[in-house]
Amino acid sequence: xxxxxxxxxxxxGKEFVFTAGEQEFYARNDFKNDPVRCPECxxxxxxxxxxxxxxxxxxxxxxxxxxxxxxxxxxRNDKPIYCSECFAARRGR
Numbered sequence: 505x506x507x508x509x510x511x512x513x514x515x516x517g518k519e520f521v522f523t524a525g526e527q528e529f530y531a532r533n534d535f536k537n538d539p540v541r542c543p544e545c546x547x548x549x550x551x552x553x554x555x556x557x558x559x560x561x562x563x564x565x566x567x568x569x570x571x572x573x574x575x576x577x578x579x580r581n582d583k584p585i586y587c588s589e590c591f592a593a594r595r596g597r
Contacts, residue, residue, distance in 0.1 A: 561574040
């Protein structure tokens with residue numbers, strides 16, 4: 505019944521696909537208008553409305569288990585970095 509359609513974002517001008525599944529969701533929830541922003545611009549607009557920003561994540565290696573991880577701060581060489589599992593285990597001491 506629904507077919508994927510290509511739309512143009514109002515904010516950035518990029519094309520994005522309004523999928524058949526999304527169209528079905530819109531119809532089921534009685535949304536009258538098609539989206540006018542691409543998913544990235546919608547997410548950025550929602551975060552701006554909430555007063556939140558997308559955090560930049562930095563690659564690091566866990567000092568305990570050696571597993572690659574991401575952290576929301578610039579790692580320095582003078583302090584160890586832990587993955588979430590090792591950090592939680594250390595906090596539980």
